[in-house]
Amino acid sequence: MRTLFRLALGTGLAWSAAGAQTAPVHGVRPARLIIRNATVVDGNGTPAKGPFDIVVEGGTITQMIPLDAVAGRSAGSRRARADSNTAEIDATGKYVLPGLINAHAHLQDERGGTAQPIEYELKIWLASGITTVRDVGSPTTKALEWRDASAKGTLAAPRILVYPQFGRPTNADSARARVRSLKRQGVDGIKLLGIDRDIMQVMEEEAHKAGLRVAHHVGVEETNAWDDIHFGTTSIEHWYGIPDAAILDRVQGFPSYYNYNNETDRFRWAGHLWREADPKRLDTVLDSMVARHVAWVPTFDIYEASRDLQRAQTQPWFTDYLHPTLAEYFKPDPANHGSYFFGWSSTDETFWKENYKIWMNAVREFEQKGGLVGAGDDAGFIYQMYGFGLIRELELHQEAGFSPIKVIQHATGNNARILGKEDEIGRVRQGFKADLIVVNGNPLENLKVLYATGVDDVKNGQAVHTGGVEWTIKDGIPYNGPTLMREVKDIVAKARASRPTKADKTDRSDPR
Numbered sequence: 448m449r450t451l452f453r454l455a456l457g458t459g460l461a462w463s464a465a466g467a468q469t470a471p472v473h474g475v476r477p478a479r480l481i482i483r484n485a486t487v488v489d490g491n492g493t494p495a496k497g498p499f500d501i502v503v504e505g506g507t508i509t510q511m512i513p514l515d516a517v518a519g520r521s522a523g524s525r526r527a528r529a530d531s532n533t534a535e536i537d538a539t540g541k542y543v544l545p546g547l548i549n550a551h552a553h554l555q556d557e558r559g560g561t562a563q564p565i566e567y568e569l570k571i572w573l574a575s576g577i578t579t580v581r582d583v584g585s586p587t588t589k590a591l592e593w594r595d596a597s598a599k600g601t602l603a604a605p606r607i608l609v610y611p612q613f614g615r616p617t618n619a620d621s622a623r624a625r626v627r628s629l630k631r632q633g634v635d636g637i638k639l640l641g642i643d644r645d646i647m648q649v650m651e652e653e654a655h656k657a658g659l660r661v662a663h664h665v666g667v668e669e670t671n672a673w674d675d676i677h678f679g680t681t682s683i684e685h686w687y688g689i690p691d692a693a694i695l696d697r698v699q700g701f702p703s704y705y706n707y708n709n710e711t712d713r714f715r716w717a718g719h720l721w722r723e724a725d726p727k728r729l730d731t732v733l734d735s736m737v738a739r740h741v742a743w744v745p746t747f748d749i750y751e752a753s754r755d756l757q758r759a760q761t762q763p764w765f766t767d768y769l770h771p772t773l774a775e776y777f778k779p780d781p782a783n784h785g786s787y788f789f790g791w792s793s794t795d796e797t798f799w800k801e802n803y804k805i806w807m808n809a810v811r812e813f814e815q816k817g818g819l820v821g822a823g824d825d826a827g828f829i830y831q832m833y834g835f836g837l838i839r840e841l842e843l844h845q846e847a848g849f850s851p852i853k854v855i856q857h858a859t860g861n862n863a864r865i866l867g868k869e870d871e872i873g874r875v876r877q878g879f880k881a882d883l884i885v886v887n888g889n890p891l892e893n894l895k896v897l898y899a900t901g902v903d904d905v906k907n908g909q910a911v912h913t914g915g916v917e918w919t920i921k922d923g924i925p926y927n928g929p930t931l932m933r934e935v936k937d938i939v940a941k942a943r944a945s946r947p948t949k950a951d952k953t954d955r956s957d958p959r
């Protein structure tokens with residue numbers, strides 16, 4: 448059917464004759480950009496439609512010209528006109544989506560104290576179709592600088608929203624002062640991680656007054672989802688706090704030796720958490736989150752090593768694209784957050800597999816009840832790479848039972864709502880920011896086509912390597928996916944070549 452469509456459209460359309468067709472220049476915003484003949488998957492949970500000519504002027508989508516597939520011959524007169532300042536992308540047979548939004552990201556220019564160039568992460572994000580990230584914990588001053596440079600177009604990066612970690616003020620006054628000082632610094636929101644209930648209450652009051660949104664990574668602590676429901680948290684990150692709020696005895700059945708600060712204990716017993724949630728109580732928790740508009744960004748991908756360590760450790764893109772600093776950080780090491788795989792057993796993985804089933808069902812039910820589900824990858828920890836982690840997250844949303852149309856909505860329109868930017872981004876719509884991706888393949892059939900390394904397929908009996916995001920357009924600036932990945936590969940190759948060998952390291956060690 449698709450082939451017939453394209454054939455019908457291909458006849459009688461001589462749009463390129465109207466002006467010299469010019470390919471976009473990587474990283475340079477053209478005065479006018481036309482994406483021709485695009486099949487569009489919007490970010491609002493509606494099916495694919497098209498084809499369209501999409502016209503971008505400056506940083507804005509200014510026209511969506513529908514090309515009637517049935518009456519293809521007469522559509523020619525309505526095609527967008529190109530002049531000498533127009534760049535054009537032929538999207539025939541390709542899919543155009545809103546740029547993906549990564550709602551749980553960390554800007555990282557080091558891992559475990561070793562430098563890693565920020566461009567490495569930013570380029571993989573762009574190559575993965577990510578045009579916006581919500582940073583939920585990084586060095587705040589640097590993050591604000593990167594945010595502003597990205598906004599000015601001087602740094603090749605997604606849009607950045609900065610939600611600094613709140614820290615742990617010890618009294619109400621200092622909590623209020625901390626909110627006000629963050630507001631003065633110009634942050635976009637605040638990230639909570641481990642907080643006492645009384646401090647959380649005043650902090651949220653102050654944040655609402657200041658117009659700052661709150662993302663909460665609930666720790667194993669005295670607060671749980673009921674506090675988010677009562678105090679008005681914008682989004683619960685990950686999942687902790689939700690099953691906890693549904694445990695009838697109010698505390699998980701930890702073994703006597705459990706110590707939260709021992710990450711092997713912590714992640715091992717987290718794998719037993721969902722089974723302890725009372726299903727009826729969980730239903731009430733989910734209903735209450737929906738009623739009070741608490742969104743949920745589950746980050747399934749970041750715990751996947753706990754249910755399948757070998758899969759996590761052998762991802763194919765590690766070969767050419769895993770930076771040696773990140774590779775080192777991923778290795779089991781009690782000093783690095785998330786590097787807890789000591790004695791990780793088949794029993795641990797089996798508990799985690801069950802944990803995922805209950806968790807995925809809960810996220811699905813939450814959306815069925817009317818809850819707002821977002822998507823983020825939390826990459827840079829636990830074997831998850833930037834960008835690839837978000838695409839894996841989308842696959843896991845599909846595994847949870849969501850259709851790809853809904854999955855794409857999670858990463859676009861829904862995330863835009865979580866960020867409070869639903870009038871600007873997350874849609875392919877006239878008047879919205881020109882944050883668009885041109886995908887080689889149909890993500891509604893296979894979300895894997897979004898991976899920056901592409902997919903293997905067969906065409907006319909021949910093996911072909913295809914897929915990938917061909918163009919990521921952020922704020923009207925086109926970035927070529929394969930070009931970005933070549934640059935990333937180069938960054939990694941150079942870093943590997945200049946990395947001290949093990950022998951060098953031994954030579955320099957403390958002569959104790």
Ligand SMILES: [Zn+2]
Nearest residue numbers: 551553583825
């Ligand atoms: Zn995180």
